[in-house]
Every structure is written in structure tokens, then in C-alpha cells.
Amino acid sequence: xxxxxxxxxxxxxxxxxxxxxxxxxxxxxxxxxIVAMQILTKAxxxxxxxxxxxxxxxxxxxxxxxxxxxxxxxxxxxxxxLGVQVRKRFGSLDxxxxxxxxx
Amino acid sequence: xxxxxxxxxxxxxxxxxxxxxxxxxxxxxxxGVSALSAILFYMLGAREVAVIELSIGVGLVTVLFVFAISxxxxxxxxxxxxxxxxxxxxxxxxxxxxxxxxxVPGFRTADPTTELTSTDILWEVRGMDLIxxxxxxxxxxxxxxxxxxxxxxxxxxxxxxGRS
Numbered sequence: 561x562x563x564x565x566x567x568x569x570x571x572x573x574x575x576x577x578x579x580x581x582x583x584x585x586x587x588x589x590x591x592x593x594i595v596a597m598q599i600l601t602k603a604x605x606x607x608x609x610x611x612x613x614x615x616x617x618x619x620x621x622x623x624x625x626x627x628x629x630x631x632x633x634x635x636x637x638x639x640x641x642l643g644v645q646v647r648k649r650f651g652s653l654d655x656x657x658x659x660x661x662x663x
Numbered sequence: 664x665x666x667x668x669x670x671x672x673x674x675x676x677x678x679x680x681x682x683x684x685x686x687x688x689x690x691x692x693x694x695g696v697s698a699l700s701a702i703l704f705y706m707l708g709a710r711e712v713a714v715i716e717l718s719i720g721v722g723l724v725t726v727l728f729v730f731a732i733s734x735x736x737x738x739x740x741x742x743x744x745x746x747x748x749x750x751x752x753x754x755x756x757x758x759x760x761x762x763x764x765x766x767v768p769g770f771r772t773a774d775p776t777t778e779l780t781s782t783d784i785l786w787e788v789r790g791m792d793l794i795x796x797x798x799x800x801x802x803x804x805x806x807x808x809x810x811x812x813x814x815x816x817x818x819x820x821x822x823x824x825g826r827s
């Protein structure tokens with residue numbers, strides 16, 4: 561039996577979201593955290609497009625996916641700028657070193 | 664078959680991006696994830712999104728990452744994660760199972776509906792969204808400028824004032 565492509569893509573979306581969440585949990589490097597967030601967003605966009613292809617409304621899903629991609633890029637740019645500033649002020653990219661937020 | 668190969672490639676690139684020790688390698692594997700998902704978008708029939716993903720995801724975001732890594736330094740970090748590894752694995756597994764359980768009832772036979780073209784949807788139905796997006800891009804640019812701009816020291820400011 562040949563697997564339906566959409567089922568394959570959906571399984572891939574679930575696994576990709578799992579990989580992204582594991583990266584968010586396991587990493588302490590600020591730039592690595594943004595990489596993990598990008599992977600999670602990629603899974604969301606893939607899920608949108610797969611849902612559009614499954615329901616026959618690919619154009620509606622495309623317009624939503626474009627919004628997600630734009631917002632995601634802005635978030636990545638601001639996050640990377642924040643990471644660079646943290647490196648300048650604290651001397652390291654380790655999220656655990658931001659102790660002044662904890663106290 | 665081709666779908667399976669592309670999906671497997673995306674997962675492999677994502678795992679390598681998470682586990683890579685060097686940040687630069689991590690950014691390059693992320694670009695691989697973007698490129699392969701652009702191929703997948705094209706195969707699913709979403710051509711506009713494929714082009715935008717290819718130009719923004721592979722081009723712009725990778726350039727942003729390389730720029731940030733070149734400023735912040737590519738330090739290898741092997742510190743222990745804050746969340747215990749077992750707990751993380753359990754959380755991730757439960758997320759994957761939950762997502763799969765929620766996604767499976769979504770498969771129904773699609774009834775062909777007459778649909779607007781994507782430009783019509785984007786510019787007419789969702790015009791408000793576009794305005795919000797444009798203002799969001801402006802806000803993003805302003806915050807990046809604010810975060811990355813250097814404070815002018817008083818001595819240098821006086822020097823500048825004296826020169827002009």
C-alpha cells in the first residue's frame with residue numbers, strides 16, 4: 561500500500577514540531593533557541609499548507625502562510641538583535657547567565 | 664516516494680540543526696530545512712509560498728543568522744540543559760502523540776469548491792492583515808535599530824558638535 565502524501569506530510573509536521581520543542585527545552589544558547597523557534601514555525605507553516613491541500617483551499621492557506629513567514633522573520637531579527645546585545649552586556653550567550661532577571 | 668524522501672530530509676536537517684555544536688553549522692542546517700520545505704510547498708501546490716520561503720527562509724534569515732553569529736561569536740556550549748533530559752523527552756513525545764491524535768480526524772475527502780485566487784484573498788479579503796503586517800515590519804526594523812545602535816559617548820558627541 562502506498563501511503564497518502566498528505567498523511568506523510570502530517571507525520572512529518574508532528575515530528576518537526578517535536579524536534580523544535582526539544583531544541584527549545586534542551587538548549588541554553590540564545591541563538592540556538594531562535595533556531596529551534598524557527599523550526600517550530602516551519603512546522604506550523606507546513607501544517608497550514610498541508611491543511612489547505614487536504615481541504616482544497618490552497619489559496620486561503622497560502623495567504624495565511626505568507627503572514628506567518630513575515631511575522632516569523634521579524635521575530636527572528638528582533639531575537640537575534642537581543643542576543644547580540646546580551647552577548648555584549650553579559651559576555652556570554654548562555655540563557656542561564658541572565659541571573660539578574662531571576663532575582 | 665518523493666514526498667517521503669523530502670519529509671525525511673527535513674527531519675534530518677532539523678535534528679542536525681538542533682544537535683550541531685557550532686552555531687554556524689546550526690544556521691546552515693536551518694537553511695537546509697527551509698530549502699527542503701520550499702520544495703515540499705511546491706509539491707503540495709503552494710507555489711507562491713514556496714518562492715517566498717525560498718527567498719526569505721533560505722536567503723534573508725540565513726544572512727541574519729550569519730551576521731548575528733559573526734558579531735556574537737561562535738562559542739561551543741556543552742553545558743547541561745536546564746530541563747532534565749528525560750523530562751524533555753517525555754514532554755516532546757507527548758506533544759508528538761497529541762498532535763498526531765488531533766490531526767488524524769482532519770482527513771476527509773475534499774469537495775472541490777470554487778476558490779478565489781491567492782492574490783484576491785491577500786489583497787481584498789485580508790487587506791487588514793496586510794496593513795498589520797506592514798506596521799509589524801516597521802516596528803521590527805525600529806526595534807532592531809534601537810537594539811543595535813551604539814550610544815554616543817559624551818566626549819564624542821561634543822567632538823561631533825564642535826566639528827559641525
